[in-house]
Amino acid sequence: MTTADRSGAPRALLPRLRLWPAGGAGTAMLGIGLVMVAVLLVLALTVGLNPPREALTGNLRLRFRPPGTEGYLMGTDQLGRSVAGRVGAGMVWSLGIALVAATLALALGTVLGLIAAWVPGWPRRVIRTLIDTVIAFPSLVIAVTVIAIMGRGFWTLAITLGLATCPIAARVVYAEAMSLARRDYVVAAQLAGVGSTTILATHVLPALRPTLLTMFAFTFADMLVAESALSFLGLGVPLTAPSWGNMLSESREFLVEAPWLMLAPAGAIVFAVVALNLIGDGIAARARRRGRSAM
Amino acid sequence: MNRGAALRAALAKRLTELLVLLFAISTLLFFLLRLGGDPAMLMAGDEADPEVVALIRAQYGLDAPLWVQYLRYVVAMLSLDFGTSLSTGRDALGLVLERLGSTLLLAGLAVAITTAIAVPLGAWLGYRPERGDRQAVNAVVFVLQGIPGYIVGLLLIQLFVVELRWLTSIGNQGLSSWILPSFTLASFLVPKMVRVIAANVAEAMREDYIRTARATGASGRELLLFHALPNAVLGATALIGTQFAFLMSGSLITEVIFAWPGFGALLVASVTRLDFPVVQAAVFMIAVLVFLVNAGTDVLFSLIDPRLRRQTA
Numbered sequence: 209m210t211t212a213d214r215s216g217a218p219r220a221l222l223p224r225l226r227l228w229p230a231g232g233a234g235t236a237m238l239g240i241g242l243v244m245v246a247v248l249l250v251l252a253l254t255v256g257l258n259p260p261r262e263a264l265t266g267n268l269r270l271r272f273r274p275p276g277t278e279g280y281l282m283g284t285d286q287l288g289r290s291v292a293g294r295v296g297a298g299m300v301w302s303l304g305i306a307l308v309a310a311t312l313a314l315a316l317g318t319v320l321g322l323i324a325a326w327v328p329g330w331p332r333r334v335i336r337t338l339i340d341t342v343i344a345f346p347s348l349v350i351a352v353t354v355i356a357i358m359g360r361g362f363w364t365l366a367i368t369l370g371l372a373t374c375p376i377a378a379r380v381v382y383a384e385a386m387s388l389a390r391r392d393y394v395v396a397a398q399l400a401g402v403g404s405t406t407i408l409a410t411h412v413l414p415a416l417r418p419t420l421l422t423m424f425a426f427t428f429a430d431m432l433v434a435e436s437a438l439s440f441l442g443l444g445v446p447l448t449a450p451s452w453g454n455m456l457s458e459s460r461e462f463l464v465e466a467p468w469l470m471l472a473p474a475g476a477i478v479f480a481v482v483a484l485n486l487i488g489d490g491i492a493a494r495a496r497r498r499g500r501s502a503m
Numbered sequence: 504m505n506r507g508a509a510l511r512a513a514l515a516k517r518l519t520e521l522l523v524l525l526f527a528i529s530t531l532l533f534f535l536l537r538l539g540g541d542p543a544m545l546m547a548g549d550e551a552d553p554e555v556v557a558l559i560r561a562q563y564g565l566d567a568p569l570w571v572q573y574l575r576y577v578v579a580m581l582s583l584d585f586g587t588s589l590s591t592g593r594d595a596l597g598l599v600l601e602r603l604g605s606t607l608l609l610a611g612l613a614v615a616i617t618t619a620i621a622v623p624l625g626a627w628l629g630y631r632p633e634r635g636d637r638q639a640v641n642a643v644v645f646v647l648q649g650i651p652g653y654i655v656g657l658l659l660i661q662l663f664v665v666e667l668r669w670l671t672s673i674g675n676q677g678l679s680s681w682i683l684p685s686f687t688l689a690s691f692l693v694p695k696m697v698r699v700i701a702a703n704v705a706e707a708m709r710e711d712y713i714r715t716a717r718a719t720g721a722s723g724r725e726l727l728l729f730h731a732l733p734n735a736v737l738g739a740t741a742l743i744g745t746q747f748a749f750l751m752s753g754s755l756i757t758e759v760i761f762a763w764p765g766f767g768a769l770l771v772a773s774v775t776r777l778d779f780p781v782v783q784a785a786v787f788m789i790a791v792l793v794f795l796v797n798a799g800t801d802v803l804f805s806l807i808d809p810r811l812r813r814q815t816a
Contacts, residue, residue: 259596263735337519338518338523340516340520341520341523341524341527342524343744343745343748344520344524344744344745344747344748344793344797345528345748345789345790345793346748346749346751346752346755346789346793347748347752348751348752348756349751349752349755349770349786349789350528351532352755352770352771352774353532353774353782353786354531354535356774356775356777357536357538357777358535358538359537368621370645400617429649433651436651437651437653437756440756441755441756441771442655442775443771443774443775455654456654456657459657460657460760463657463661463665464661467661467665470657470661474650474654474657474658477651477654478646478649478650478651478654481649481650481651482645482646482649485645485648485649489645501641
């Protein structure tokens with residue numbers, strides 16, 4: 209805070225930049241994020257769907273080879289399996305679950321949020337109470353319990369995470385839709401006798417698009433972290449599946465002799481989350497700029 | 504509406520939320536448990552003697568009709584009787600309560616660390632966000648935000664326990680064993696809080712009252728410390744509710760990584776053992792904590808926010 213007292217001169221009339229400056233920086237962030245996601249997508253569709261044999265069946269004579277060993281870019285694990293191959297194969301689990309969960313959370317959240325915004329009376333009260341109640345409760349606790357009972361698996365995990373997260377999406381959509389409902393063009397459409405469904409489809413949903421896109425990127429990132437955290441606790445995907453969380457969980461026993469077992473999946477998670485955060489913040493910054501320049 | 508009435512209304516709303524939450528979660532647990540299979544079989548294990556299963560069924564009242572079971576269950580919940588742990592035979596709520604202190608200690612340390620880092624750093628970043636050094640630090644915070652807290656925990660263990668051998672990472676063995684878990688738990692919250700406080704400070708610096716204060720000759724430091732920062736921090740306290748849920752999720756994982764003797768680790772262990780009385784008691788405890796924190800925030804707000812204070816008349 210040494211610079212605090214140097215600003216004696218008034219700056220009030222200077223142009224003010226946002227913390228993440230809007231406009232050009234937003235586009236740049238969005239671009240970088242999209243390139244990173246494209247890399248992930250290509251890897252998921254190539255390596256992920258056709259994992260190399262070295263990733264699944266190990267070779268016990270080749271255990272704990274460090275990264276850079278001939279043919280093993282990221283080394284091998286405790287069973288002599290290719291770590292790079294397993295990170296690739298894990299994409300299908302980790303990214304797939306996050307994709308399904310985020311889509312479910314947003315779809316359900318949008319429906320609930322729009323109903324709460326458009327139907328006053330008891331539907332709004334019930335949905336709002338539900339949202340406020342569930343948001344305050346740690347969703348990991350719900351997920352852990354449900355998965356312990358229902359069993360591990362791709363769909364159990366994806367659906368549980370999606371359901372536990374939809375209140376957050378619902379609250380955002382509700383707040384946005386409430387403010388949109390008071391806009392002149394929406395009121396005008398209502399006075400002109402346009403039906404609610406048509407108004408929602410042609411006036412409200414398109415206006416929600418930047419919000420939904422931003423939220424999708426952030427929710428996707430959150431779901432990725434949640435999936436890996438649950439798998440890390442042993443309550444996510446099946447124990448033999450090569451998901452990033454499972455790899456991290458297994459790596460804990462070998463932190464001393466083979467730290468790359470932890471660093472490889474950790475790097476993959478951080479790469480994906482940063483990419484998605486860049487996209488989310490980029491879209492938000494661009495929308496803010498457009499909103500401001502339009503005024 | 505005066506302040507007292509507003510506060511009472513807010514607290515009544517919180518209490519409704521607590522009741523809805525307890526009802527919803529316990530009902531969910533009750534029916535999930537029956538949906539997932541025969542609870543008696545779950546308790547006894549797959550290869551159990553049919554006689555043992557029948558005994559368990561009778562002992563836990565699982566031979567009664569479903570609605571009778573549900574009613575008994577709700578009545579027991581209302582009288583705070585969660586039953587005894589299936590694996591240790593001890594009182595479920597007692598097990599949770601004796602671990603409450605450790606969890607609160609860890610959470611308290613993490614919140615203190617988060618505040619100590621996020622407020623100064625956020626103020627520094629938000630005061631002049633357009634400068635090059637702030638933008639560089641911003642980029643670093645942005646990447647750090649992408650690192651899940653439990654990975655931070657693993658990296659900290661790797662560095663301070665495996666490589667440097669400075670600290671221990673197992674259980675609660677006094678001060679030196681507190682450092683890694685509390686920093687790990689704090690790392691779940693720090694990046695978000697830094698960004699919120701920085702954004703709030705940047706926002707506040709654009710307000711009219713800052714211009715007025717500047718016109719009266721206040722120095723930059725005064726502007727930041729006495730005018731912008733209090734508002735920024737007040738705005739950030741509105742996040743306490745949602746961040747507390749996040750903190751509890753984080754402490755679940757942190758306690759498992761560091762074998763911390765709190766009830767988060769107990770919850771995870773009980774869930775994997777399908778020890779449902781303990782799971783119930785732990786979930787109940789978390790719901791009560793959520794209620795206390797949110798109600799406490801409401802009270803705090805009505806005491807410190809001048810806009811609410813002025814309404815007293």
